[in-house]
Amino acid sequence: MKPLKIAIVGAGPAGLAASLFLTRAGHITDIIERFDSPAPVGSALMLQPTGLTVLETLGLGPAIHATGNRIDRLFGTETTRGRTVLDVRYNALPSGRYGLGVHRAALFDTLYDEVSARRHPIFTGQKIVGVMEEGDRSYLSVEGGERLGPYDLVIDASGARSELAAALPRAPRARNLVYGAFWATLDCPDGLVDQAALTQRYDKASVMIGVLPIGSRKPDMPKQAALFWSLKVADVDEVRRRGLDRWKQTIRGYWPECEPLLEQVTDWEQLTLARYAHRTVKVPYSGRTVFVGDAAHSTSPQLGQGANMALLDVAALAHALASHDTIETALSAYAGARRMHVRLFQLLSLAFTPFYQSDSAALAWIRDRLVATIAKVPPAPQILAAIVSGTLVDPFAAAGLSECDWLRASAPQPS
Template identity: 65%
Template sequence: MRPLNIGIAGAGPAGLAAALMLSRQGHRVEILERFAEASPVGSGLMLQPTGLTVLNALGLLQPMLALGSRIHRLYGADAKSGRTVLDVRYDALAGGRFGLAVQRAALFNTLHDAVVAADLPVRTGVTLSDVRMAGDKAVLLDEGAREAGAYDLVIDASGARSTLSAGSTVAPKVRELTYGAFWATLDSDGLVHDPHALVQRYDQAKVMIGILPAGRARVGEKERVAFFWSLRVTDADAVRQAGLDRWKARIRDYWPDCAPLLDQITDWEQLTLARYAHRTMRPPVSGRIAFVGDSAHSTSPQLGQGANMALLDVAALSHALETAGDLDAALAAHAAARRNHVALFQLLSLLFTPFYQSDATALAWLRDRLVATVARTPPMQALLASIVSGTLVDPFKPAGLAECDWPAIGTRPQRLSVGPSKAVSA
């Protein structure tokens, strides 16, 4: 295929990764970002073996390993009884896979630094409102309906609230999820925690508190953790009005080990309220527009797949453009390559979320007494590990990727260390 002129909407991880991959194939790329300065949004996230494999293809795995915290276990317990509710270990699968918990700033910085080093153009302060076809060109329009650029292909990587996605002919129905979360990135000084585990506490499905070791934003900085508290989005204002002290007292009652984190929070402005929606665009293409990441599919973060799915989308699109004979064939191949994997994990997320974030008392009871027991029996341990890893169905071959050789890059499971005096109860 001849080199294409490609406009990429959004300078988040998906947009930056797309610019890197496609420019290396010889395409001309330009990123358009609505903020005056491209910057990360959010607290912490999990990079699964899927996303790590894409970063390895970009030559950025080692920089991310230097910043993130390797995660070998996802553990959750009932806050009142201490009963184990969730215990998923990556080593239930052969091959040495693991997760990598990172600050969103670390992922952004690593990708953005690579984009700057490659001297790829990023236009900031451009708010896009629509795209229209003019002959064989996709023309992006800004909020004043002025032309922002004409391209052979537009890649929409502008996120779940994308105006381009919402205005397309294949715009999906959006189901706003009842539960969101307060998030903060905090210092881990004095915190007793397992640095290689995502640990959560639950009260039925109405309360979920989590601590995710998140590494450093840049080499040389302090390691930090992502702290989150799940709640109904409609209750957020009432929680704020009741005051920080009351909120923090409630968390201390559930989980006293959180005290060093809570002591750092002195203002609601330190907490970000994340809202989630379930939406799936089928197919993730419309004319000369390809939708990747949350603009194509979004859901609850319960399975920790969001950024990884976006990176896989980018890899699949890049592979399709490299191997197809023309642009229309490439877009069709991209849609086909991602269809099964996206559909499966969107469904799994939709099914799992009510067990951990909902008002359903019966589901929480079932989770605590039946699901947790079943999860400890073979082959369910390996099945859950493959779900968390994002590899329940093969996402690599359709995207033209070879999964990392984990042992060869020194990723065998390590002996877990603990905090200052003891590991958090697990």
């Protein structure tokens, strides 16, 4: 395909990664960001083998490993009897896979620094409210009346609240999930938790507390961890009204060892409220506008796949554009390449969520007594490891990727 002029709406991880992939292929990109200063949103995330493979393909593997924390295990117990109800180990598969706990800012910085070093244009303070197609060119409508373009292709990487997706003739319906979560990024003393595990505590399915070690955002910063606590979004105002001390006391009652983290929380402003929704753009393109990441699909964070799916999307889109002669056939190929993987993991996220975030005592009982037992019997450990890794079906070939050599990727880099 001839070099294209491409507008990328949104300077989050998906938009930044898209610019890196596409300029490397010879295309010209403009990144258009609604905020005056591009910045990360949120506390922490898990990079799975899928997302790590995409970053390695971009040459950013060493940089992200330097800031993150290797996770080998997801481990959770219920608070009443200490029964183990979650124990997923990446090494149940023979590939050497692992996850990487990272601050969202570390992922953003890694991509943004590379985009900046390569001098990709980023236009800030421009809120895109629509796309107009005139012949084979597209123009962006900016709030306030300005028009940007022309472009051969528009990539919407603006997130779950995409205005472009909402304006589609068959706009996706969002199913807002009842439970959200408070997140805080805090300094993590040595020995507080297993540094190689995402550790969680549960009381039935209505209480979930977790600690995810996320390494250091910068070399001179202390090691950190993300503390999260799930709650109903409808209860947030009441929790805040009761006061921070009462909220902290609730967590102490379930998990006293979290005190070194809790004592660092002195203001509600340190807590980020994450709200979640399930929505899917059934056909992730319209005309010459294509949707990636949360603009195309979003779901519960229970399997930790969100950022990883977004990175896979942009890799698959770049591969489709490189493999076809026209934009139309490339966008159709992109949709086909991502269809099965996206639908499968959205379904799995929806299926798992009620066992860990719901009002159902029955599902919690099943989880605590049956699921944890079954999970120990082969091939269940291998299947769970593949689900968490994002590789229950192969996501790599359709995106033109070769999976990482995990032993090499995790090896210390020479100074």
